[in-house]
Amino acid sequence: QQQVKQSPQSLIVQKGGISIINCAYENTAFDYFPWYQQFPGKGPALLIAIRPDVSEKKEGRFTISFNKSAKQFSLHIMDSQPGDSATYFCAASIHNAGNMLTFGGGTRLMVKP
Amino acid sequence: DTAVSQTPKYLVTQMGNDKSIKCEQNLGHDTMYWYKQDSKKFLKIMFSYNNKELIINETVPNRFSPKSPDKAHLNLHINSLELGDSAVYFCASSQVTGRSSGNTIYFGEGSWLTVV
Numbered sequence: 001q002q003q004v005k006q007s008p009q010s011l012i013v014q015k016g017g018i019s020i021i022n023c024a025y026e027n028t029a030f031d032y033f034p035w036y037q038q039f040p041g042k043g044p045a046l047l048i049a050i051r052p053d054v055s056e057k058k059e060g061r062f063t064i065s066f067n068k069s070a071k072q073f074s075l076h077i078m079d080s081q082p083g084d085s086a087t088y089f090c091a092a093s094i095h096n097a098g099n100m101l102t103f104g105g106g107t108r109l110m111v112k113p
Numbered sequence: 114d115t116a117v118s119q120t121p122k123y124l125v126t127q128m129g130n131d132k133s134i135k136c137e138q139n140l141g142h143d144t145m146y147w148y149k150q151d152s153k154k155f156l157k158i159m160f161s162y163n164n165k166e167l168i169i170n171e172t173v174p175n176r177f178s179p180k181s182p183d184k185a186h187l188n189l190h191i192n193s194l195e196l197g198d199s200a201v202y203f204c205a206s207s208q209v210t211g212r213s214s215g216n217t218i219y220f221g222e223g224s225w226l227t228v229v
Binding site: 034038041042043044045046049087089099100101102103105106108 | 146223
């Protein structure tokens with residue numbers, strides 16, 4: 001049973017456009033929702049994260065929108081750049097459960113110049 | 114000064130062999146993990162150790178045995194390797210104390226295991 005579902009699997013965006021990646025979760029005990037960015041040949045690295053007590057978090061060009069009632073959250077990348085081309089993973093964890101991350105299936109983003 | 118380092122980066126071995134992947138973190142974290150990334154890039158937790166004690170063991174075959182000699186090291190030993198074990202294995206660490214510290218998990222660069 002996949003507890004965190006991510007879509008789309010792949011995304012192509014023109015430079016300067018907005019990239020949007022969506023995730024939905026099932027376990028209402030999740031209390032931490034990070035997004036990780038992975039470049040080819042590298043390990044995932046934390047990009048931005050949110051807790052369910054806020055509906056939006058913005059860091060530079062990256063914004064997480066969180067809808068607790070719908071059990072959904074999304075990543076918006078404004079003014080997408082070719083350097084943003086990577087695989088993005090949403091994830092969720094429960095703080096008192098060993099900080100174990102449950103990942104979505106990943107979205108391969110390509111930003112065309 | 115890599116925060117989470119794992120060796121080897123690439124490993125090609127035959128079915129039935131036993132191999133180990135080593136991991137070290139210099140972040141002073143109390144929790145370390147092994148994640149497996151399959152050919153479709155799906156990431157899944159395998160083990161979690163907190164202060165050298167196993168706290169999470171997801172459904173992983175007994176052929177996989179993690180060993181933590183101290184809280185800065187978490188090695189992964191795999192016995193009787195099978196073709197299906199081919200994947201990228203990521204070591205990671207985090208500080209799991211207190212909500213305010215956040216739950217950032219830092220990953221190593223991965224170890225590419227190919228079983229032939």
